[in-house]
Amino acid sequence: MTGPVPPKTRISRATRLRLGVLAAIGAATLVACGPDTFEIPIETPIRPKLDVSAFQRVLIAGFVAGGSEDLDTNQETVRLLRSQLRNKSSLKVIDADVMPLLDIAQDQNRTANGNAAEEVAVSASVGNGSGAGASPANQALPLPQRIKDEKDLEPYERLFANVSYWKRIGEEYQNPLIVTGTVLFTPHSSAGFVQRDQEVFDQLGRRSVRPVRTYMERKGFVLRPKFVFIDGRTGATMYSESYREEILYNAQQNTPALSSYFELMDRLVPNFLSALSSQKIKGTRILLK
Amino acid sequence: MSRGLPVLIVLAVLGPASLAAADARSDAKSQVAFGISVAQRGLWREAIYRWEKAVELDPSYAAAFNDLAIAYEHEGLLDKARKSYEKAVELEPNNAEIRQNFELFKEINDRTGSAKDKN
Numbered sequence: 001m002t003g004p005v006p007p008k009t010r011i012s013r014a015t016r017l018r019l020g021v022l023a024a025i026g027a028a029t030l031v032a033c034g035p036d037t038f039e040i041p042i043e044t045p046i047r048p049k050l051d052v053s054a055f056q057r058v059l060i061a062g063f064v065a066g067g068s069e070d071l072d073t074n075q076e077t078v079r080l081l082r083s084q085l086r087n088k089s090s091l092k093v094i095d096a097d098v099m100p101l102l103d104i105a106q107d108q109n110r111t112a113n114g115n116a117a118e119e120v121a122v123s124a125s126v127g128n129g130s131g132a133g134a135s136p137a138n139q140a141l142p143l144p145q146r147i148k149d150e151k152d153l154e155p156y157e158r159l160f161a162n163v164s165y166w167k168r169i170g171e172e173y174q175n176p177l178i179v180t181g182t183v184l185f186t187p188h189s190s191a192g193f194v195q196r197d198q199e200v201f202d203q204l205g206r207r208s209v210r211p212v213r214t215y216m217e218r219k220g221f222v223l224r225p226k227f228v229f230i231d232g233r234t235g236a237t238m239y240s241e242s243y244r245e246e247i248l249y250n251a252q253q254n255t256p257a258l259s260s261y262f263e264l265m266d267r268l269v270p271n272f273l274s275a276l277s278s279q280k281i282k283g284t285r286i287l288l289k
Numbered sequence: 290m291s292r293g294l295p296v297l298i299v300l301a302v303l304g305p306a307s308l309a310a311a312d313a314r315s316d317a318k319s320q321v322a323f324g325i326s327v328a329q330r331g332l333w334r335e336a337i338y339r340w341e342k343a344v345e346l347d348p349s350y351a352a353a354f355n356d357l358a359i360a361y362e363h364e365g366l367l368d369k370a371r372k373s374y375e376k377a378v379e380l381e382p383n384n385a386e387i388r389q390n391f392e393l394f395k396e397i398n399d400r401t402g403s404a405k406d407k408n
Contacts, residue, residue, distance in 0.1 A: 037386060045364075
């Protein structure tokens with residue numbers, strides 16, 4: 001009844017044992033070697049470009065804005081930056097009316113020119129021909145009423161250098177950090193060859209994608225903001241930075257100016273915030289064995 | 290016999306050196322592997338300690354410099370990160386992963402302009 005085990009079974013057991021040992025060695029080797037690359041998420045902390053530790057409050061005063069008339073770039077920029085700073089900065093954002101800096105700059109210019117003209121008149125009436133400091137040649141250049149391009153913005157730059165004006169604004173709001181600057185949002189169009197991916201199906205219906213160069217007419221917008229950071233205690237400019245972003249769509253596509261503006265600002269906001277508060281930039285890297 | 294003698298001499302001279310190098314790489318590899326496992330659990334400071342040891346043990350180990358650079362980057366030690374990436378690229382100029390990591394690092398630095406280091 002309990003005769004010897006048939007040889008076939010014995011061989012089979014031996015083979016199984018050998019296979020088992022091989023499998024164990026294989027598994028151990030796999031664990032020891034494993035993959036050589038590991039993708040890992042990281043967050044790079046970026047320290048702020050500006051030391052704003054002396055300020056508890058920030059005033060987004062307003063911007064000299066120009067370009068497209070489809071939106072009020074000054075209002076939109078102030079609203080957007082205030083809401084971003086409320087969420088992503090430890091500074092308290094001051095709620096104040098948006099300053100019409102275009103008009104303020106023009107008023108300052110008129111006053112400066114009026115004073116200069118008066119001085120010239122006084123010099124002439126007292127027979128003092130010298131009047132060098134108050135000659136009409138020294139009058140400030142007129143400011144363009146409407147800003148269409150960067151050239152129109154240039155004369156407005158002197159508004160940010162008016163230390164006494166910004167010091168007065170600072171005093172009015174208890175010495176905050178003041179953020180101001182210029183924003184130019186202009187329509188833009190371009191035509192030329194662009195590369196895009198095109199779906200191709202072969203005879204068997206298999207889909208593939210290949211790059212194709214086609215001539216396209218595109219239109220969109222260019223956003224050129226310059227952010228100026230002013231110390232409200234002294235009125236002096238602490239730091240300024242300029243950016244340029246553009247977006248282009250197919251000429252047939254009708255994208256509202258406001259959504260293009262927000263899309264472009266969305267790209268710039270992290271840079272703006274990185275001037276004031278530390279940021280963490282998320283990404284992935286590859287660790288190697 | 291006479292032909293075998295120079296070979297034996299060379300082996301006698303180079304043998305211990307190459308064995309020592311192999312040992313150093315092996316020790317460094319285990320530090321790197323341990324560093325990876327702790328980094329994956331978010332223990333970046335421990336990972337830095339391990340990878341600093343690894344590059345000390347084997348200063349020709351590009352992967353260790355790459356990993357160290359990533360950890361420095363994560364900790365905001367951007368000057369140190371750049372130096373480690375540069376060393377990794379110098380050791381293995383054709384390693385695509387190292388180059389990609391370094392490019393991403395440089396992109397962030399360029400984007401944030403004058404972002405200061407807290408080294």
